[in-house]
Amino acid sequence: MPKARTLFFIAPKQVEIREVTLPALKENEVLVEVNCSAISAGTEMLVYRGQFPRLTDVHDNLSSDLKYPLAYGYACVGKVVNAGKSVQGEWQNKAVFGFQPHTSHFITTTESLLPIPLLLKPETASFLPSMETAVNLVQDGAPLLGERVLVLGQGIIGLLSASLLLEFPLAALITADHFELRRAALDVEGAVAGAHTSLDSSRANFRKQAAAVFKSGSDLTLELSGSPAALNDAIALTAFSGRVVIGSWYGEKRAEIDLGGGFHRSRIKLISSQVSTISAELSTRWNKARRFEIAWEALKRIKPEKWITHRFPLDQAGHAYQLLDENPQEAIQVLLEYPS
Numbered sequence: 001m002p003k004a005r006t007l008f009f010i011a012p013k014q015v016e017i018r019e020v021t022l023p024a025l026k027e028n029e030v031l032v033e034v035n036c037s038a039i040s041a042g043t044e045m046l047v048y049r050g051q052f053p054r055l056t057d058v059h060d061n062l063s064s065d066l067k068y069p070l071a072y073g074y075a076c077v078g079k080v081v082n083a084g085k086s087v088q089g090e091w092q093n094k095a096v097f098g099f100q101p102h103t104s105h106f107i108t109t110t111e112s113l114l115p116i117p118l119l120l121k122p123e124t125a126s127f128l129p130s131m132e133t134a135v136n137l138v139q140d141g142a143p144l145l146g147e148r149v150l151v152l153g154q155g156i157i158g159l160l161s162a163s164l165l166l167e168f169p170l171a172a173l174i175t176a177d178h179f180e181l182r183r184a185a186l187d188v189e190g191a192v193a194g195a196h197t198s199l200d201s202s203r204a205n206f207r208k209q210a211a212a213v214f215k216s217g218s219d220l221t222l223e224l225s226g227s228p229a230a231l232n233d234a235i236a237l238t239a240f241s242g243r244v245v246i247g248s249w250y251g252e253k254r255a256e257i258d259l260g261g262g263f264h265r266s267r268i269k270l271i272s273s274q275v276s277t278i279s280a281e282l283s284t285r286w287n288k289a290r291r292f293e294i295a296w297e298a299l300k301r302i303k304p305e306k307w308i309t310h311r312f313p314l315d316q317a318g319h320a321y322q323l324l325d326e327n328p329q330e331a332i333q334v335l336l337e338y339p340s
Contacts, residue, residue: 153225
């Protein structure tokens with residue numbers, strides 16, 4: 001029987017690598033050997049810290065009963081190294097993406113895999129879930145020509161979303177984050193001259209600075225910081241009848257939200273956005289396959305591998321999570337690698 005080395009979250013701030021015996025390969029299944037997998041600094045840190053609610057999470061392969069020990073993750077890139085009798089030969093040695101926990105090998109059906117486009121690097125392909133999320137966020141926000149847009153949070157999801165927004169003819173785009181490394185990461189080459197401003201959202205005068213850029217507030221705000229308290233900034237900086245798209249998953253984190261001031265008369269729309277579904281307005285024309293096509297093309301254009309700040313072998317995964325937990329200001333994207 002083939003074996004896999006799989007990362008498990010066993011308690012808050014504790015991970016371990018376990019050897020798992022995989023089942024026998026069925027006729028319609030393939031065995032995938034993983035090259036690399038990307039850590040989600042947002043969702044996975046809630047699992048690492050034990051801040052997750054007992055709810056179905058972002059991708060369908062996860063049970064609704066979240067509890068330790070838990071194998072978790074959803075960004076594995078590898079190649080097919082063995083295939084069942086009924087699997088077409090073209091799958092052998094094919095580079096593939098799978099929404100799987102961090103593991104050296106996994107067995108699945110070809111219907112659950114996405115072939116990686118030719119010439120796309122494995123490390124670039126590991127950003128697919130994040131790019132699909134960014135595409136979904138921008139589609140839900142539906143930016144218009146000449147709008148003023150604010151993106152709170154410049155982790156990977158924020159950076160990818162802002163990169164897509166820079167392709168629109170916006171009047172202004174403000175990105176904001178606590179950490180200097182992330183504020184400086186966005187590539188604005190080719191953007192409308194003077195359209196982008198990066199601000200430190202931890203400063204006491206952050207709202208004043210943002211208001212000075214927008215003057216009348218933002219037409220569209222994306223809240224991607226992972227902090228529920230940031231919703232107060234989003235509401236305060238969004239114009240009358242504007243939209244706030246909430247893409248953060250807060251888990252069990254709570255904050256006091258001020259809805260008792262100007263919000264009551266503002267007609268601001270608060271929009272919950274999550275990648276596992278497609279909005280009703282788009283669902284008659286869009287499906288997951290079409291959205292993946294857009295995400296692959298966006299990965300080719302944006303080349304997000306430039307934001308990989310750290311690489312760890314699977315055996316050192318504990319150090320990777322410790323880094324993201326204790327020194328998030330030093331990291332953007334962290335990758336786990338699986339030496340052959």
